[in-house]
Amino acid sequence: MSGRANIYPELHVRSPREQAWELFRKNTLGMIGLWGLGLLSLLTLLAPWLAPYAPYEQFSQALLMPPSWADEGNIDFFLGTDDLGRDMLSRLVFGARLTFGNAVLVVLVALLAGGCIGIVGGMSKGFKASILNHFLDTLLSIPSLLLAIIFVAILGPGLFNTLIAITLALTPQFTRAIYNAVSDEMQKEYITALRLDGGTRWRILRFGVLPNLSDTIVSQTTRGLSAAILDITAVGFLGLGAQPPRPEWGAMLSDAMDLVYLAPWTVTLPGLAILLSVLVVNMVGEGLRQAINEVMD
Amino acid sequence: MLRYLLRRLGLLLTTLLVLTLVAYLLEFKLLEDAQSDFMTGYLAFLQQLLAGDFGISSATGLPVLGAIGQYFPATLELCLAAFTISLLVGVPTGTLAALRQGRWQDTLILTGTLIGYSVPVFWLGLLLVMFFSLHLGWLPVSGQLSLLFEIEQVTGIMTIDTLLADSQYRWPAFLDAVRHLILPALVLAIVPTTEVIRQTRSALLEVLKQNYIRAALTKGFSETQVILRHGLRNAFPMAIPTLGLQFGTVLTSAIMTEIVFDWPGLGRWLVSSIALQDYAAIKGGTLAIATFTIVASSAVEVLSTLIYPARRRAIYVRQG
Numbered sequence: 001m002s003g004r005a006n007i008y009p010e011l012h013v014r015s016p017r018e019q020a021w022e023l024f025r026k027n028t029l030g031m032i033g034l035w036g037l038g039l040l041s042l043l044t045l046l047a048p049w050l051a052p053y054a055p056y057e058q059f060s061q062a063l064l065m066p067p068s069w070a071d072e073g074n075i076d077f078f079l080g081t082d083d084l085g086r087d088m089l090s091r092l093v094f095g096a097r098l099t100f101g102n103a104v105l106v107v108l109v110a111l112l113a114g115g116c117i118g119i120v121g122g123m124s125k126g127f128k129a130s131i132l133n134h135f136l137d138t139l140l141s142i143p144s145l146l147l148a149i150i151f152v153a154i155l156g157p158g159l160f161n162t163l164i165a166i167t168l169a170l171t172p173q174f175t176r177a178i179y180n181a182v183s184d185e186m187q188k189e190y191i192t193a194l195r196l197d198g199g200t201r202w203r204i205l206r207f208g209v210l211p212n213l214s215d216t217i218v219s220q221t222t223r224g225l226s227a228a229i230l231d232i233t234a235v236g237f238l239g240l241g242a243q244p245p246r247p248e249w250g251a252m253l254s255d256a257m258d259l260v261y262l263a264p265w266t267v268t269l270p271g272l273a274i275l276l277s278v279l280v281v282n283m284v285g286e287g288l289r290q291a292i293n294e295v296m297d
Numbered sequence: 298m299l300r301y302l303l304r305r306l307g308l309l310l311t312t313l314l315v316l317t318l319v320a321y322l323l324e325f326k327l328l329e330d331a332q333s334d335f336m337t338g339y340l341a342f343l344q345q346l347l348a349g350d351f352g353i354s355s356a357t358g359l360p361v362l363g364a365i366g367q368y369f370p371a372t373l374e375l376c377l378a379a380f381t382i383s384l385l386v387g388v389p390t391g392t393l394a395a396l397r398q399g400r401w402q403d404t405l406i407l408t409g410t411l412i413g414y415s416v417p418v419f420w421l422g423l424l425l426v427m428f429f430s431l432h433l434g435w436l437p438v439s440g441q442l443s444l445l446f447e448i449e450q451v452t453g454i455m456t457i458d459t460l461l462a463d464s465q466y467r468w469p470a471f472l473d474a475v476r477h478l479i480l481p482a483l484v485l486a487i488v489p490t491t492e493v494i495r496q497t498r499s500a501l502l503e504v505l506k507q508n509y510i511r512a513a514l515t516k517g518f519s520e521t522q523v524i525l526r527h528g529l530r531n532a533f534p535m536a537i538p539t540l541g542l543q544f545g546t547v548l549t550s551a552i553m554t555e556i557v558f559d560w561p562g563l564g565r566w567l568v569s570s571i572a573l574q575d576y577a578a579i580k581g582g583t584l585a586i587a588t589f590t591i592v593a594s595s596a597v598e599v600l601s602t603l604i605y606p607a608r609r610r611a612i613y614v615r616q617g
Contacts, residue, residue, distance in 0.1 A: 146545065237419050240571060257423065281415075286411060
């Protein structure tokens with residue numbers, strides 16, 4: 001509240017969101033995660049300007065060059081090259097677009113679709129809600145990766161189909177979370193008060209329900225994002241997602257599986273990239289959940 | 298109680314029905330010409346399934362059901378081993394974390410679970426193969442049993458089959474099967490272990506706040522006694538249903554693990570069928586995996602409700 005003079009001698013009561021942010025800032029792991037997530041987003045956005053080479057450029061004089069800190073390494077190829085002489089660092093940087101960038105897209109679409117269905121379902125009662133409930137339970141009992149594999153099997157392999165499949169597989173989770181949050185919210189007394197005031201459904205939604213959904217949305221989004229990254233790379237690894245020359249991290253890994261003994265870095269590095277990006281997302285998610293829970297208590 | 302069981306059964310059957318619908322859509326898409334209309338085709342398809350006819354694999358020319366029966370035990374063996382490991386490791390670790398809540402042991406364990414939860418299963422498998430099999434040479438790289446042994450398939454679960462085998466090499470074969478099992482089972486156990494740790498920890502923390510714990514402590518029982526008799530016993534019913542949901546996750550991780558370790562299970566077969574566009578096999582495989590997941594998680598939920606009176610009461614209250 002700086003900059004604005006507080007003319008009333010009142011205590012400024014901080015909103016739950018401010019309190020949660022204060023708590024989150026004290027959480028070291030969470031903040032590290034947030035910085036990591038920021039860096040990863042920058043990397044995704046600025047990939048063409050940050051990567052030293054093009055992802056498909058082949059250097060025939062530098063096949064399977066180890067990372068620069070090894071004895072035979074060369075600083076020109078900081079993380080070494082693969083069996084076709086392509087620079088690992090550039091491929092990983094561009095891979096951030098395919099893996100992390102696509103995961104963000106998938107989660108946004110799933111959030112939008114799942115959110116709409118969840119809100120409509122949560123605000124209605126009786127038969128419609130019950131059908132939705134059972135249908136969601138069905139879909140949720142199948143893990144998202146298996147669902148994604150089934151959809152890819154129907155749609156056919158390929159990156160675009162994988163993204164559709166993973167969106168379809170993640171949507172039920174978002175619907176379920178938002179549905180639960182909305183129907184919990186609908187039980188509360190201030191909603192009854194709004195209804196008794198003659199508020200329309202839209203008004204109840206806008207002023208009663210939506211402002212209280214942000215916690216659910218935030219925690220579900222981080223959970224969905226880490227699942228999306230793992231699923232995209234897993235499908236890529238199975239050879240059903242992005243096809244080999246593309247530097248999707250999972251596809252890079254499966255491509256390099258034969259090189260495990262000869263050039264371990266071609267296997268370790270893409271996996272490390274996946275691990276780190278999932279880890280920062282989970283760190284942020286965990287920190288936010290803790291902070292929100294503490295504020296709620 | 299009967300009402301609850303019937304409801305559960307109804308839900309299970311609906312779920313399976315929706316599954317068959319998805320599987321049928323897969324076939325419907327394949328028969329693009331679709332001579333019959335949707336509904337009659339679906340009913341005929343259901344009849345076929347009920348008669349145990351899963352179709353003929355276009356890759357091998359053999360019935361799909363037979364292939365499922367052949368590959369399933371290996372997957373089951375892997376999953377059971379992973380579950381055993383995760384319980385053996387997870388429960389004590391989770392208990393330790395709960396008892397040292399907020400101290401460094403707790404932080405360490407929680408950070409560990411966060412990492413375990415984030416690691417891609419297939420990559421971890423490759424790393425372990427690189428280190429233990431290629432670098433140190435302690436454990437075999439892949440497969441279920443060394444090719445030197447010839448073991449007749451009885452149950453399909455190799456560790457049992459080797460013991461049942463009527464040969465003088467029974468014991469070495471068993472040890473070899475176990476050595477093959479260690480790495481994949483460890484890799485597969487990572488995700489459920491983190492879940493067991495988290496669930497045990499949070500359930501135990503909830504239980505330790507209760508008055509009967511304090512009462513038992515004031516009576517003069519030692520901490521260990523209280524934790525074992527009152528703490529964990531009351532924490533399990535809370536944790537078990539969520540663990541039942543882990544079946545699905547384990548089974549999908551098993552697909553990745555089987556690929557990495559060349560384990561002759563259902564997952565590897567399914568993925569290779571997708572690559573071969575063997576639709577009958579894809580349909581049968583996904584149906585088998587999904588059915589197993591759903592039945593197993595429902596069974597865990599029903600069992601935990603039957604065993605623990607407190608959960609039973611919760612249902613009656615909800616039904617009103």
